[in-house]
Amino acid sequence: xxxxxxxxxxxxxxxxxxxxxxxxxxxxxxxxxxxxxxxxxxxxxxxxxxxxxxxxxxxxxxxxxxxxxxxxxxxxxxxxxxxxxxxxxxxxxxxxxxxxxxxxxxxxxxxxxxxxxxxxxxxxxxxxxxxxxxxxxxxxxxxxxxxxxxxxxxxxxxxxxxxxxxxxxxxxxxxxxxxxxxxxxxxxxxxxxxxxxxxxxxxxxxxxxxxxxxxxxxxxxxxxxxxxxxxxxxxxxxxxxxxxxxxxxxxxxxxxxxxxxxxxxxx
Numbered sequence: 001x002x003x004x005x006x007x008x009x010x011x012x013x014x015x016x017x018x019x020x021x022x023x024x025x026x027x028x029x030x031x032x033x034x035x036x037x038x039x040x041x042x043x044x045x046x047x048x049x050x051x052x053x054x055x056x057x058x059x060x061x062x063x064x065x066x067x068x069x070x071x072x073x074x075x076x077x078x079x080x081x082x083x084x085x086x087x088x089x090x091x092x093x094x095x096x097x098x099x100x101x102x103x104x105x106x107x108x109x110x111x112x113x114x115x116x117x118x119x120x121x122x123x124x125x126x127x128x129x130x131x132x133x134x135x136x137x138x139x140x141x142x143x144x145x146x147x148x149x150x151x152x153x154x155x156x157x158x159x160x161x162x163x164x165x166x167x168x169x170x171x172x173x174x175x176x177x178x179x180x181x182x183x184x185x186x187x188x189x190x191x192x193x194x195x196x197x198x199x200x201x202x203x204x205x206x207x208x209x210x211x212x213x214x215x216x217x218x219x220x221x222x223x224x225x226x227x228x229x230x231x232x233x234x235x236x237x238x239x240x241x242x243x244x245x246x247x248x249x250x251x252x253x254x255x256x257x258x259x260x261x262x263x264x265x266x267x
Contacts, residue, residue, distance in 0.1 A: 198226050
């Protein structure tokens with residue numbers, strides 16, 4: 001038996017595995033390699049898609065089922081296929097999204113499908129930086145993607161606009177068909193009802209078996225259920241206060257090689 005046999009570490013990406021420059025530090029890269037070579041299983045748990053996440057995987061190896069779309073999908077990167085994938089009730093969302101496009105013109109709307117992220121807001125109002133970090137992506141109308149599955153919806157805008165938009169949803173018939181989470185101050189995400197990183201981790205724990213001890217680390221609201229579901233929930237120093245309060249352990253910040261610190265000092 002190796003040093004890290006039967007240990008599974010799942011890491012959020014933005015604000016956790018990635019530093020403030022959006023990179024995986026050399027220290028984290030080396031620690032993950034050491035962890036895997038010594039029997040550990042490492043995976044990511046992110047709101048990103050498989051097509052976006054893979055852009056970072058030249059720097060590290062993942063050898064565990066990974067949580068994508070904030071829990072809507074569990075993906076096996078070694079086999080390049082989904083283990084599970086949940087869909088939104090798109091037919092019931094169309095009218096609401098059309099309302100949002102008119103009522104909240106400063107909020108950008110993205111619809112994630114299995115093979116692409118689509119901006120359904122006008123390209124002229126999209127923030128170039130937001131577009132750049134959500135590659136690959138395309139701009140189109142909702143009618144162009146009506147025949148393919150919708151996985152999650154991401155709204156990007158000012159916090160007060162997003163809260164007003166979400167309050168409208170919560171007073172509609174959609175409230176029982178969606179789960180929602182603020183994944184940052186400027187991002188509001190809609191997922192299928194009952195879906196979160198926590199629900200995905202529960203499924204992973206079932207298929208991995210009781211012999212595995214699961215460690216999960218994150219920094220924001222979309223990590224709450226995952227940390228609560230893990231055997232050991234870890235928050236980074238830069239995490240929001242509420243997440244640090246519920247975590248079993250608080251480690252160093254994402255700019256201080258948090259993953260390396262966890263592997264070296266906690267696991």
